[in-house]
Amino acid sequence: MSPLLQDSLQQALETVFMILLAPLVLGWVNQCRAWLQNRRGPGLLQPYRVLRKLFNKEPVLAHRASLLFRRAPYIQLGCIVLAASIVPSIATGAPLSPAADVIALVGLLALARVFLALAAMDVGTAFGSMGARREMLIAGLAEPALLMVFFTPALISGSTAFGVIVDRLALAEFQIYPGLAFAAVAFLMVLLAENARIPIDNPSTHLELTMIHEAMILEYSGRHLAVIEWAHALKLTVYLCIGIALFVPWGIAPAGHWSVMPLATLILVGKLFAGGAAIAVLETLSAKLRIFRAPEFLGTAFLLAVLAMLIHFLLGT
Amino acid sequence: MPVTQQLINLCASLLLLIAFAMLTQRRLLSLINLFAMQGAVLAANTAVVAFSTGQEHLYWSAGLTIALKVIAMPLILHRLIDRLELRTDQETLINIPSTLLLGIGLVVFAFNLALPISQLAGTITRSSLGIAMASVLLSFLMLITRRKAVPQVIGFLSMENGLFLAATSATYGMPMVVELGIALDVLVGTFIFGIFFFQIRETFDSLDIHHLEKLKER
Numbered sequence: 001m002s003p004l005l006q007d008s009l010q011q012a013l014e015t016v017f018m019i020l021l022a023p024l025v026l027g028w029v030n031q032c033r034a035w036l037q038n039r040r041g042p043g044l045l046q047p048y049r050v051l052r053k054l055f056n057k058e059p060v061l062a063h064r065a066s067l068l069f070r071r072a073p074y075i076q077l078g079c080i081v082l083a084a085s086i087v088p089s090i091a092t093g094a095p096l097s098p099a100a101d102v103i104a105l106v107g108l109l110a111l112a113r114v115f116l117a118l119a120a121m122d123v124g125t126a127f128g129s130m131g132a133r134r135e136m137l138i139a140g141l142a143e144p145a146l147l148m149v150f151f152t153p154a155l156i157s158g159s160t161a162f163g164v165i166v167d168r169l170a171l172a173e174f175q176i177y178p179g180l181a182f183a184a185v186a187f188l189m190v191l192l193a194e195n196a197r198i199p200i201d202n203p204s205t206h207l208e209l210t211m212i213h214e215a216m217i218l219e220y221s222g223r224h225l226a227v228i229e230w231a232h233a234l235k236l237t238v239y240l241c242i243g244i245a246l247f248v249p250w251g252i253a254p255a256g257h258w259s260v261m262p263l264a265t266l267i268l269v270g271k272l273f274a275g276g277a278a279i280a281v282l283e284t285l286s287a288k289l290r291i292f293r294a295p296e297f298l299g300t301a302f303l304l305a306v307l308a309m310l311i312h313f314l315l316g317t
Numbered sequence: 318m319p320v321t322q323q324l325i326n327l328c329a330s331l332l333l334l335i336a337f338a339m340l341t342q343r344r345l346l347s348l349i350n351l352f353a354m355q356g357a358v359l360a361a362n363t364a365v366v367a368f369s370t371g372q373e374h375l376y377w378s379a380g381l382t383i384a385l386k387v388i389a390m391p392l393i394l395h396r397l398i399d400r401l402e403l404r405t406d407q408e409t410l411i412n413i414p415s416t417l418l419l420g421i422g423l424v425v426f427a428f429n430l431a432l433p434i435s436q437l438a439g440t441i442t443r444s445s446l447g448i449a450m451a452s453v454l455l456s457f458l459m460l461i462t463r464r465k466a467v468p469q470v471i472g473f474l475s476m477e478n479g480l481f482l483a484a485t486s487a488t489y490g491m492p493m494v495v496e497l498g499i500a501l502d503v504l505v506g507t508f509i510f511g512i513f514f515f516q517i518r519e520t521f522d523s524l525d526i527h528h529l530e531k532l533k534e535r
Contacts, residue, residue: 175318175323176320176323176324176326176327178326178327178329178330178331179330181327181330181331181334182330182334185334295414296341296413296414299414299417300341300414300417303337303417303418303420303421304334304337306421307333307334307337307421307424310421310424310425310428311330311333311448313428314428314431314432314444314447314448315326315330315444
């Protein structure tokens with residue numbers, strides 16, 4: 001097999017695996033939350049059932065819906081699938097990995113969000129625009145924090161390419177970087193905010209006044225909604241993978257080592273489930289913040305990320 | 318970099334992280350728990366320094382830190398706020414994002430100040446000096462931005478944590494006699510603060526130290 005073919009095969013397998021795994025991760029987080037709240041929970045496979053149901057339904061479109069409204073879910077899914085293939089999850093050195101560095105990755109995630117917000121405003125209902133505005137408020141605060149989180153590992157490894165960062169952190173000799181501890185806390189806060197989890201948004205709410213993400217997708221139905229839900233689950237998985245790659249990268253397969261990949265896959269799934277359980281615990285322990293407290297929450301994340309860089313400058317080398 | 322030095326750096330950074338968390342914390346109970354955590358991190362740091370440098374007396378001060386700052390004082394403070402029935406959120410003088418921005422400024426200032434000193438030093442703890450100074454300044458900031466008496470006292474106690482870290486990182490701790498004296502002073506101080514709380518509340522019906530300003534007008 002030629003190296004190019006081999007690389008492409010690896011990339012395709014990795015991406016498809018992530019796409020198929022994403023609803024399971026979401027189901028696991030929901031199941032953990034149910035257990036922690038003394039409920040039985042819908043089971044791990046519920047997101048797959050929801051997706052099947054939605055794909056079989058006929059989408060209903062508003063009269064004024066434009067082309068943008070119909071295309072936006074696919075654009076969003078496309079952006080997040082590309083992000084999923086850029087983040088090194090099972091093995092480093094995937095061929096798509098040099099396509100974008102961490103800064104472009106942040107931009108890619110932002111692009112997905114912008115299209116969803118535009119689509120929410122497209123129909124012109126009050127809830128859609130309100131949700132879009134709130135989402136952009138959160139996004140505008142979370143994005144600089146996410147960028148700053150990326151800068152500390154980038155400084156440590158001397159590169160903004162994700163593959164190089166992970167290679168450097170996972171395969172070099174083990175060293176404690178206190179700066180990374182700060183960055184990890186900041187990243188956790190950004191993860192919760194960006195994925196519409198509890199301190200910022202409640203993923204299971206349908207109370208109009210408090211919802212952010214749900215308000216944006218209120219007008220969607222049928223396969224469009226299914227695509228959005230899938231992209232949402234994939235986004236959570238991608239964020240978890242970013243966290244794993246930056247802060248606990250051990251066990252990732254080095255580039256071109258096919259024999260280690262099954263083990264690396266198992267390790268990744270274990271880490272994803274541990275991360276999902278941790279998110280469920282955090283969500284159960286905290287209460288939803290008022291929307292005007294969100295800037296404070298994300299401001300703290302940003303400052304922690306800045307602090308991570310400062311600590312790295314003081315203690316590094 | 319040897320592993321012990323990495324551990325020391327990690328502990329010092331965690332101490333700073335907790336100092337920041339205290340700056341943002343509105344709830345009194347969480348503030349006390351954070352203070353206890355800061356004490357535990359400080360004790361761990363002291364123990365690692367003691368292990369890596371062979372300074373026996375530092376084990377004693379680590380033990381003292383655990384006994385006083387992790388167990389005794391948080392217990393006293395918990396009992397105090399139980400008896401004062403303080404469960405509500407505490408207000409700050411300036412809002413929390415601005416406080417945090419000020420805090421970052423202070424950290425930059427402290428790091429800049431400590432960098433030349435730590436470059437000249439040869440001790441294993443040299444890089445935590447900047448962090449110690451930063452956490453002293455952060456506690457000081459907390460002290461002046463809080464309106465109520467109890468958070469101020471916690472700020473004061475956490476400032477002592479920062480000073481202790483500074484002493485450990487600059488000179489491997491103070492002599493045993495001084496350390497014992499300070500530990501006793503802080504403990505007695507906490508008791509006296511407790512009495513003050515009751516006195517302040519009896520006189521003004523609240524713990525807002527804003528009322529104390531009236532004294533100077535007569």
